[in-house]
Amino acid sequence: MAATSGSNDPPIGESDTTGEKSSAWRIQPIPPGLINKPIDYIFAEHNRQRDSTIILLMIAAGEFDKEGVTKLIEFFEVDFALHIGDEEVALFPLLRQHCLPEDKIDRILLRLQDEHRKDEANVEDIIDALKRCLAGEPITSSTSLQLRLFADHIHSHLALENGVVLPIARVRLRGEELKVLTDMLKQRRSN
Numbered sequence: 506m507a508a509t510s511g512s513n514d515p516p517i518g519e520s521d522t523t524g525e526k527s528s529a530w531r532i533q534p535i536p537p538g539l540i541n542k543p544i545d546y547i548f549a550e551h552n553r554q555r556d557s558t559i560i561l562l563m564i565a566a567g568e569f570d571k572e573g574v575t576k577l578i579e580f581f582e583v584d585f586a587l588h589i590g591d592e593e594v595a596l597f598p599l600l601r602q603h604c605l606p607e608d609k610i611d612r613i614l615l616r617l618q619d620e621h622r623k624d625e626a627n628v629e630d631i632i633d634a635l636k637r638c639l640a641g642e643p644i645t646s647s648t649s650l651q652l653r654l655f656a657d658h659i660h661s662h663l664a665l666e667n668g669v670v671l672p673i674a675r676v677r678l679r680g681e682e683l684k685v686l687t688d689m690l691k692q693r694r695s696n
């Protein structure tokens with residue numbers, strides 16, 4: 506993803522000829538009703554995390570959009586944390602319950618949980634950096650590196666979850682388990 510626009514395009518973050526902001530600053534919403542297909546829902550949330558990394562890299566490269574940065578802070582404060590809980594409270598226990606020994610799921614999930622703890626520790630620093638950016642402070646080289654490393658970490662985490670965990674979930678979790686997963690995801694959003 507290029508952080509700069511083509512020669513005929515407006516700079517990223519500024520209005521184009523239709524008056525709409527560049528979609529590069531947007532974290533796409535999850536389609537209504539997708540929660541009833543819970544694995545697709547989790548996959549869609551991963552796509553939103555991927556959107557967030559594109560924005561992180563644009564900010565790291567010195568781009569700025571007030572609304573985009575504000576929404577990114579909201580995303581990390583709310584949705585990012587909610588998703589980690591979705592996996593640890595709902596998806597992972599179901600996988601432990603229904604996977605077969607040959608899936609070797611325990612080892613994978615332990616690694617992912619360890620990465621979640623690092624995410625939770627690092628995301629606070631990332632939010633602080635984004636708030637400083639919003640307050641008008643220029644991005645330093647160390648902050649830029651910090652944002653890039655966090656984006657890299659999200660990418661590698663998503664690769665393991667999308668490439669290994671969700672394919673196993675699609676095989677091992679069926680009818681009733683999927684319904685249980687949907688119910689748990691809905692319950693976590695009802696409070």
Ligand SMILES: [Fe+2]
Binds near residue numbers: 551588592666
């Ligand atoms: Fe995930």
Ligand SMILES: [Fe+2]
Binds near residue numbers: 589617621
């Ligand atoms: Fe995760």
